[in-house]
Amino acid sequence: MTILVTGGAGFIGSNFVLDWLKQSDEPVVTLDALTYAGNLENLASLDGDARHSFVKGDICDRALIDQLLATHKPRALVHFAAESHVDRSISGPGAFMRTNIEGTYTLLEAARAYWSGLGDEAKAAFRFHHVSTDEVYGSLQADDPQFAETKAYEPNSPYSASKAASDHLVRAWHHTYGLPVITTNCSNNYGPYHFPEKLIPLMIVNALAGKPLPIYGDGQNVRDWLYVTDHASAIRAVLAGGRLGETYNVGGWNEMTNLEIVNTVCELLDELRPDATGSYKRLITYVKDRPGHDRRYAIDARKIERELGWRPAETFATGIRKTVQWYLDNPEWVQRVQSGAYREWVQAQYAQA
Numbered sequence: 001m002t003i004l005v006t007g008g009a010g011f012i013g014s015n016f017v018l019d020w021l022k023q024s025d026e027p028v029v030t031l032d033a034l035t036y037a038g039n040l041e042n043l044a045s046l047d048g049d050a051r052h053s054f055v056k057g058d059i060c061d062r063a064l065i066d067q068l069l070a071t072h073k074p075r076a077l078v079h080f081a082a083e084s085h086v087d088r089s090i091s092g093p094g095a096f097m098r099t100n101i102e103g104t105y106t107l108l109e110a111a112r113a114y115w116s117g118l119g120d121e122a123k124a125a126f127r128f129h130h131v132s133t134d135e136v137y138g139s140l141q142a143d144d145p146q147f148a149e150t151k152a153y154e155p156n157s158p159y160s161a162s163k164a165a166s167d168h169l170v171r172a173w174h175h176t177y178g179l180p181v182i183t184t185n186c187s188n189n190y191g192p193y194h195f196p197e198k199l200i201p202l203m204i205v206n207a208l209a210g211k212p213l214p215i216y217g218d219g220q221n222v223r224d225w226l227y228v229t230d231h232a233s234a235i236r237a238v239l240a241g242g243r244l245g246e247t248y249n250v251g252g253w254n255e256m257t258n259l260e261i262v263n264t265v266c267e268l269l270d271e272l273r274p275d276a277t278g279s280y281k282r283l284i285t286y287v288k289d290r291p292g293h294d295r296r297y298a299i300d301a302r303k304i305e306r307e308l309g310w311r312p313a314e315t316f317a318t319g320i321r322k323t324v325q326w327y328l329d330n331p332e333w334v335q336r337v338q339s340g341a342y343r344e345w346v347q348a349q350y351a352q353a
């Protein structure tokens with residue numbers, strides 16, 4: 001059998017594909033448009049591996065999705081592709097509406113047509129796995145309970161509104177057409193191949209370059225953090241045993257303020273890469289707050305733990321140390337994703353093809 005993964009050249013998608021092929025020999029077809037956030041280099045260790053194939057393309061391209069489903073006959077579609085950065089959604093929401101809403105709709109319709117034509121056994125086995133976020137639930141106060149799957153949706157940013165819309169479409173395609181879907185809503189991920197526009201990689205990369213570490217507002221906003229391969233293992237568990245039409249929250253029981261995160265990163269860098277001019281904390285700079293900045297996200301992960309026995313393998317202490325070390329070991333990756341030279345190279349490859 002085969003699985004089709006959208007957005008598999010991005011941060012979480014690439015970690016998922018690499019992890020999947022470590023755990024199993026089931027082939028993966030990766031579909032990715034290679035936007036600024038997609039990077040084939042993340043999958044370079046799979047070059048020449050017959051179990052993996054890559055297709056550059058857009059999830060809004062219905063003809064392409066139909067062709068991929070007909071050719072590869074996957075037993076699951078795992079959907080990561082999205083515009084994912086909240087700040088970009090504030091300055092330019094259009095791409096988020098297109099990819100996150102129209103793209104998910106296109107995949108659902110293509111999957112529905114494909115699934116309807118399968119034989120009984122393949123039909124029962126098929127899964128449409130939608131990868132979503134805790135941000136759809138809105139913002140918590142300090143003493144509110146964590147988000148459970150029953151929490152009403154209250155998205156606040158263009159990004160979270162577009163993800164909420166996609167979650168609702170996925171739900172409706174199950175309820176109305178019986179498409180076998182499952183959605184996971186995960187908290188903030190961190191780890192290797194994280195694009196340096198997001199908090200943790202931005203702080204590592206800026207600190208190493210001696211640049212300011214911008215903290216929005218008072219730095220007391222809270223997120224729950226999960227190491228990216230623990231998200232991958234949660235998706236594997238849900239694909240294997242999750243109940244159809246259900247949603248599962250995924251989180252690390254690891255709430256931290258942004259200031260705590262940045263201090264931890266600085267302390268690790270002080271230890272691993274001491275700077276002659278003193279602690280990296282000297283670079284911390286408070287800047288204007290993000291408009292509509294959600295105060296706190298927190299995940300109640302008891303459903304996936306209880307039903308599927310899933311647990312994260314990393315603590316924040318082990319995961320953040322691995323992450324900082326990865327960025328120290330991979331300066332060329334950082335340089336290339338920042339310079340745009342890699343993307344120019346990809347464009348040139350496809351222009352020639």
Ligand code: NAD
Nearest residue numbers: 007009010011012033034035037038058059081082084189
């Ligand atoms: P990312 O921005 O690193 O990667 C997104 C990938 O999707 C990129 O490779 C990009 O090229 C691809 N893509 C974008 N538009 C596309 C299109 N129209 N067609 C095909 N491919 C397209 O994002 P990420 O952080 O890896 O997030 C992956 C998924 O997980 C998203 O759906 C996101 O909402 C969700 N999520 C992310 C987090 C997090 O902390 N990063 C947490 C929970 C859920």
Ligand code: TDX
Nearest residue numbers: 084085086133135187188197198199214215216221258
């Ligand atoms: O420079 C910064 N300074 C800062 O204080 C940046 C980039 C962020 N922040 C704050 C904003 C947030 O409170 O840090 C926190 C984390 O910010 P991001 O890394 O941008 O993540 P967030 O907005 O929480 O969204 C992320 O988690 C949920 C992902 O980008 C989403 O795709 C995912 O759904």
